[in-house]
Amino acid sequence: MKQIITIIIILASTLSFAQVDSTLFKRQKTETTQQLNMDAVYNRPFLSYGKLPVSVGGYAEVNWQHISTDGISEGHQFQMRRMTLFVASTISKRIKFLSEIEFEEGGKEIAIEFASLDVEFQPLFNLRGGIIMNPIGAFNQNHDGPKWEFTDRPISATQMLPATWSNAGFGLFGKNYQNDWMFGYELYLSGSFDDAIIDNEESKTFLPASKNNTERFEESASGTPLTTAKIAIRNKYFGEIGLSYMGGIYNTFQEDGIVLDGKRRLNVFAIDYTTTIPKTNTFITGEWAWINVDVPETYSQQYGNKQYGGFLDIVHPVLKRKMLGWEHAVLNLACRLEYVDWNVGTFKETGGNIGEEIWSVMPAVSFRPTPQTVFRLNYRIQRQTDILNNAPEKTGGFSFGISSYF
Amino acid sequence: MNTKRLLTYTILLFAIIAMVSCDKLLPAAPANEEVLDGEIEGLAPEQHAQFLRGDEAFGEVFTSAKGLGPLFVTNSCVSCHAGDGKGHPFTTLTRFGQTDNTGNQFLNMGGPQLQHRALTGYQPESIPNGATFSKFTPPAVTGLGFLQYVTDADILAMSDPNDADGDGISGVPNWIILNDFVIPALDAITQNGMYIHRFGKKAAAYDLLDQTVGAYNQDMGITSSYNPMDTHSGLSIDPEISDNTVRDVVAYLQTLKAPAPRNQNDPQVINGKSLFNQINCASCHKPKLTTSYSPVEVLSYKEFYPFTDLLLHDMGSGLDDGYTEGNALSSEWRTTPLWGLGLSPSTQGGQYFLMHDGRANSIEQAILLHGGEAENSKNQFLNLSETEKADLIKFLESL
Numbered sequence: 019m020k021q022i023i024t025i026i027i028i029l030a031s032t033l034s035f036a037q038v039d040s041t042l043f044k045r046q047k048t049e050t051t052q053q054l055n056m057d058a059v060y061n062r063p064f065l066s067y068g069k070l071p072v073s074v075g076g077y078a079e080v081n082w083q084h085i086s087t088d089g090i091s092e093g094h095q096f097q098m099r100r101m102t103l104f105v106a107s108t109i110s111k112r113i114k115f116l117s118e119i120e121f122e123e124g125g126k127e128i129a130i131e132f133a134s135l136d137v138e139f140q141p142l143f144n145l146r147g148g149i150i151m152n153p154i155g156a157f158n159q160n161h162d163g164p165k166w167e168f169t170d171r172p173i174s175a176t177q178m179l180p181a182t183w184s185n186a187g188f189g190l191f192g193k194n195y196q197n198d199w200m201f202g203y204e205l206y207l208s209g210s211f212d213d214a215i216i217d218n219e220e221s222k223t224f225l226p227a228s229k230n231n232t233e234r235f236e237e238s239a240s241g242t243p244l245t246t247a248k249i250a251i252r253n254k255y256f257g258e259i260g261l262s263y264m265g266g267i268y269n270t271f272q273e274d275g276i277v278l279d280g281k282r283r284l285n286v287f288a289i290d291y292t293t294t295i296p297k298t299n300t301f302i303t304g305e306w307a308w309i310n311v312d313v314p315e316t317y318s319q320q321y322g323n324k325q326y327g328g329f330l331d332i333v334h335p336v337l338k339r340k341m342l343g344w345e346h347a348v349l350n351l352a353c354r355l356e357y358v359d360w361n362v363g364t365f366k367e368t369g370g371n372i373g374e375e376i377w378s379v380m381p382a383v384s385f386r387p388t389p390q391t392v393f394r395l396n397y398r399i400q401r402q403t404d405i406l407n408n409a410p411e412k413t414g415g416f417s418f419g420i421s422s423y424f
Numbered sequence: 425m426n427t428k429r430l431l432t433y434t435i436l437l438f439a440i441i442a443m444v445s446c447d448k449l450l451p452a453a454p455a456n457e458e459v460l461d462g463e464i465e466g467l468a469p470e471q472h473a474q475f476l477r478g479d480e481a482f483g484e485v486f487t488s489a490k491g492l493g494p495l496f497v498t499n500s501c502v503s504c505h506a507g508d509g510k511g512h513p514f515t516t517l518t519r520f521g522q523t524d525n526t527g528n529q530f531l532n533m534g535g536p537q538l539q540h541r542a543l544t545g546y547q548p549e550s551i552p553n554g555a556t557f558s559k560f561t562p563p564a565v566t567g568l569g570f571l572q573y574v575t576d577a578d579i580l581a582m583s584d585p586n587d588a589d590g591d592g593i594s595g596v597p598n599w600i601i602l603n604d605f606v607i608p609a610l611d612a613i614t615q616n617g618m619y620i621h622r623f624g625k626k627a628a629a630y631d632l633l634d635q636t637v638g639a640y641n642q643d644m645g646i647t648s649s650y651n652p653m654d655t656h657s658g659l660s661i662d663p664e665i666s667d668n669t670v671r672d673v674v675a676y677l678q679t680l681k682a683p684a685p686r687n688q689n690d691p692q693v694i695n696g697k698s699l700f701n702q703i704n705c706a707s708c709h710k711p712k713l714t715t716s717y718s719p720v721e722v723l724s725y726k727e728f729y730p731f732t733d734l735l736l737h738d739m740g741s742g743l744d745d746g747y748t749e750g751n752a753l754s755s756e757w758r759t760t761p762l763w764g765l766g767l768s769p770s771t772q773g774g775q776y777f778l779m780h781d782g783r784a785n786s787i788e789q790a791i792l793l794h795g796g797e798a799e800n801s802k803n804q805f806l807n808l809s810e811t812e813k814a815d816l817i818k819f820l821e822s823l
Contacts, residue, residue, distance in 0.1 A: 089453020213488075213544070221485040221499060269544070279544045316542040318498060319514065342433070367513035370773060395440065397449075405503070406512050406773040412451035 054193070054202045054250045054258060055292060056153055058160035059116055059132055063390050063423045064106060076103040077423045079163040085398065085415030098124055099419075100163070102131070112138040120182070130235075131182050142192035146206070149235065151184045153204045153248035154264040155305040156290035158183055163421035167333050167352040167384040167394050170417065172305075173376060174327035178358045179286070179307055180226035185209035185244065186235045198254040205247045211268035211284055212239030216313050216321040222360045222374055222405075223311050223321045225284075228268075240267040240281070257293025257302075264288075268311070282312040299338075304330035319365060319372060320405065327358030327376075333384075344387035352382040354396075361405060373407035376400065391422035457684035460566045460767055461508040464681045466722045471679060478676020481669045486644050491664030493645040494546040494656045495539035501639065501673070504562040508680055509764065509771025511562025513782050517643065520557035525751045530555050532658075536749070537642040539655055546656065556746035556754075560625055561782035564764050564771075567682035568623070570728040571761070572632060573715035576613040576620045582710060582733040593707045593797045595735035598627040598758070600750035605637065605650040606630050611716070621750060622734045625780045627758040628749035632674045640665060678720060682728055683764030687822045696819025699812055703804035708737055708759045708797070731762035731823065740795020743779070755796060766821035787817050 053061045064073035079099040085091065099122070106116040117133035134148030151159045157175035161182050175181040187208025194201045211228040218227035228234065238244075248262035265285040272278055290305035306328030313323045333352040341347035361374040378400040385393045395418045401410035456462065463475045483502045486492035492499055497517050504515040518538040521530030528535045534549040538557070542548035551557050579597055587594045599618035602608060608619055608630070623629035629638060633650070640646040645655050648670050652660040687693050700706055709731040718724045736756040744755035757780055765787070769775055776785050784790035794802040808816065 084450070086450035088451060091450060217487045217489075217492075217543075219485040219487060221503065314544050316544065316546070316548045318541050320498060320503065365512075365514050367516070370775075373773070404506060406506060406514065406771070408506065408771055408773055414449070414451045416449070 054200065054252055055156040055160045055260060055290065056191070056202055056204055056248060056250055057193075058162070058165075059104075059118065059151070060106070062104060062162065064104070071109075072105065072107040074103070074105050075423060076101065077162055077164050077421060078102075079169075079419060079421040081169045081417055081419035083169075083415065083417040085413060085417070087413040088411055091415070099169075102162070109135075114138075129182075129184075131184050140192070142194050144191050145188070146191060147188045148186070149184050150187045150189065150206055150208060151182065152187075152206065152208060152244070152246040152264055154183070154246060154262050154286055155179055155181075155288040155307055156260055156292065156303070157181050157305060162423070164390055164392055164423050166421075167331065167350055167382050167392065168354050168380060168396050169394055169419035169421075170380075170396070170398075172329035172354070173356050173378060174307065174329050174358050175305070177224075177226065178309065178325055178327050178360065179288070180229055183226075183229065187243070189246075200252040200258075202250045202252075203248065205245075207243040207245060209234045209238045210240055210242065210244035210266045213269050215268060215284070215311065216317065221320060223309075223313065223323070223325060224360070225286075225309065239270050241270075241272070242267045242281075255296070257291060260288075260290040260305075262286075262288045262290070279314070282314070284309070284311045299335050301333040302331070304328060319361070319363070322361030322363060322372065322374065324362035325358070325360050326362060327356070327360075329354055329356040341385075342387070346388065348386045350382075350384045350386070352384060354378070354380040354382070356380070371407055372405060373403035374405050376402040391420070393420050394418070457686050458767070458770075459507065460564060460683055460764055460771065462681050464569070464679050464722050467679055468721070471675070471720065474672055474675045475679050478672040478674070481665075481673045482676055486646060488543050491646050492543070493539075493541075494543045495534075495548060496541050496645040496655075497537070497539055497643045498541070499644060501643075504643070505565050507771040508566050509564045510768045510777065511782075512772050513561070513777060516559050516561045516782055518551070518557050518559050519747060519749070520551050520555040522748055523556055523746055523754055524748065534655075537655075539642070539645065558745035558747035558754075559781035561777055561780065563625070563760070564683070564768070565677055566680050566764055567728065567730060567761070568632060568680065569678035569718070569720065569723045570682055570713070570715055570726060571622065571730060571732075571734065572678060573718040573723050574622075574713050574734065575611055575716045576609070577611070578713065578716075579620055579622070579734050580613060583735050591704065591707060592800050593704070593737065595708065595733055595737055595759075595797075596756075597621070597734075598736055598750045598752050600628060600630070602630060603634055603637075603651075606634050618751075622758075624749070625757055625760075626749040626752045627734065627736055628752070632677045633670070636670055636673050636677065640670070678723070682730070683767060683823070685729070685763075685823050686766065687818075690818065690822070692815045692818040693822045694819075695812075696815035696817070696822075699808065699816045700819055703808070703816075704801040705805075706731075707801070708733055708735070709762050710759075729763060732759040735759060737798065738796040739798060742793060742795050745781075762820060762823050765823045787820050788813070 062075050064075040066073035078101040081097045081099055083095045100120055102120045104118045108114050114136045118131040120129045120131050130149050132151050134146050134150050137145045153159055158181040185208035187206045189206030191204040212231050214227040215225050216223055218224050244266035246264040250260040252258035267281045268284045269282040271281045286309045288307035292303040294301045309325040311323050313321050331354045333350050335348050335350050337349040356378040359375045361372045363372050380396050380398050382396040397416050400413040403410045485500045504511045519536045521535030522528040530552055533552045538549050540548045583595045585594050585596050597620040599615050600621045602619050621627050621630045623635045629635040637650040641651045646664045647661055648665050649663045649667055654661045710733045711729055715723055715726045736752050736758055738755045739757050746754050748754040778784040778790040779793055784793055791805050
């Protein structure tokens with residue numbers, strides 16, 4: 019119910035703007051230099067109106083896909099993947115509110131991805147409370163479609179790590195810069211995962227399974243907090259490196275005071291790196307994460323206790339000039355490399371390697387008439403093994419998409 | 425923008441559209457004879473639709489919310505029968521508690537099947553002291569509709585309980601009392617109220633419904649109206665899947681295609697085939713059977729090539745685990761159909777795990793494990809020259 023009310027209020031506030039002549043909106047300049055991945059929620063093109071302390075924004079993604087797995091294809095698919103609205107407001111000096119609401123699959127799924135109140139005491143010491151995005155890796159917080167050259171989100175970020183993963187919680191964050199260096203940290207206590215990560219229809223240890231549990235915004239399954247912490251360091255020449263950790267007890271180990279099971283932990287470590295090679299302007303970003311989950315002894319190895327995986331995007335601008343009438347258009351060549359092993363280890367019965375692995379290479383061409391809008395064409399070459407490590411399923415095909423802030 | 429440039433862009437755009445619409449650039453399907461899964465050709469549209477529903481149900485993953493367990497072996501049919509082919513030691517199950525035709529002595533201690541996995545908060549089963557057990561590696565489930573419609577009369581005609589022909593091979597059906605939800609075939613033959621069962625390693629399941637209901641119940645702890653007994657409490661509970669789903673899965677199994685043989689014109693394969701007959705492998709692994717009437721037209725009055733007689737044979741002490749089902753002796757096993765044999769590694773993680781418990785890691789090892797009624801045949805195999813052995817194995821791989 020609370021959710022619905024929030025949505026209505028936010029929608030009403032955005033709608034009331036919609037009645038205003040849109041040319042009166044002023045596009046706010048986003049700072050692009052002094053930013054870390056963790057600042058992504060604020061580092062977005064917002065529109066503001068006159069002196070109103072509220073600004074709005076959002077993005078939408080539409081795709082066309084023609085993909086086949088071992089000769090079986092769903093044919094041509096047209097998808098409105100998602101539409102996201104942001105509303106930010108400065109409530110008073112040093113108190114800000116920002117929210118992000120996502121509509122997926124034509125409105126079938128509505129999620130508050132982010133809705134938090136930030137209170138600044140000092141640049142190095144800010145308090146944040148509300149629905150926060152856990153800062154694990156870089157993608158989870160920096161997930162806006164228009165920022166990427168690929169129609170699909172990275173497999174490791176959405177099918178291993180649960181992007182977009184947000185929870186009700188509190189925490190601290192801060193930032194400091196000196197000369198060519200910048201340092202940032204975040205530390206949150208929030209709602210957590212639940213038993214679904216090892217009891218789900220994917221039939222494998224699957225952190226995103228907990229996203230289906232919207233109760234988590236009201237009640238934590240384990241009754242214990244999930245701790246997420248990240249530090250990031252950025253150097254003007256070297257780029258940005260982030261180290262993050264997320265962990266806590268995920269299972270409902272007691273109910274109504276009756277102990278059902280031992281406390282079972284889940285730990286995630288991630289490293290992310292982003293840089294732009296100065297000479298060529300080639301942009302490189304990637305992250306890698308390790309997960310370990312305490313799976314009950316009574317389970318089979320179907321649900322693995324170790325996972326790892328990541329992605330690397332390489333984006334190289336080949337043309338930067340006036341194109342088709344846009345002054346600063348850019349044409350990029352890009353490639354994404356991905357890998358996930360959902361079940362690291364060997365079978366107790368045979369000593370053979372447990373499969374459940376995926377590899378993908380995705381060359382791409384993207385065209386950006388302006389930084390806020392991207393047209394992208396990808397070709398996916400993907401191999402996925404089943405748990406027994408039989409010959410991999412081959413997936414491949416094209417996707418074309420447009421993603422833009424509005 | 426000048427017209428020349430516009431033209432270039434337009435041509436480029438069309439080139440891209442042409443490229444991305446082309447199916448040639450997408451991964452192709454593997455050749456039909458290289459995979460085990462797929463439906464029999466010629467199904468009517470409603471049979472095809474039911475096949476697809478059954479396929480989906482066969483792949484359905486059960487969770488605690490959907491009724492899994494609380495005690496179970498695994499959580500979906502497909503996790504044991506991946507690609508409709510044979511399974512792996514990881515999915516091999518264990519049965520215990522019956523040594524002869526007096527029945528299972530450990531039914532009140534979790535028998536006949538070991539559910540060695542459990543939801544949190546429950547204790548999985550272990551094999552009780554004094555119980556003998558056997559491990560069963562999942563068999564392929566292809567072509568079962570054809571086996572279903574071989575008449576009892578045909579099966580009996582292949583059996584030779586007293587070895588009247590003196591070839592050392594007898595072969596008997598497994599006569600068992602029907603489960604109450606099973607409806608026998610119209611032309612079923614009975615003996616003292618018992619019926620010929622034909623599916624499973626000990627031929628202890630009457631038909632595909634019998635096998636499917638048992639699998640839901642014993643492998644996953646999923647109750648149905650056919651068998652509402654919860655494996656943990658031993659009491660009846662609400663059905664956790666619908667009758668329709670069970671029927672769809674049965675229809676799916678029934679209309680899975682028969683594995684298609686490969687390389688049949690290879691001279692080695694042709695020679696191997698005649699050796700197979702010559703050294704009496706074919707006495708048990710009957711190359712050709714025929715179906716009688718079936719309501720599914722594509723299964724009616726068909727010849728097919730499963731390489732089994734659906735009968736039990738005493739395979740000697742080496743394969744006697746001291747565990748049995750129905751009226752089989754513990755040393756008796758149903759002749760394994762050899763169709764699809766060469767494709768086994770494609771679902772067993774690239775290796776062979778043959779014989780009832782997967783103990784053989786090659787076709788040759790499987791042959792060498794034959795004893796009892798097959799002792800003679802095995803010895804003849806041992807007497808073959810190396811090239812003859814290679815030809816025979818090449819033939820078996822082509823199935």
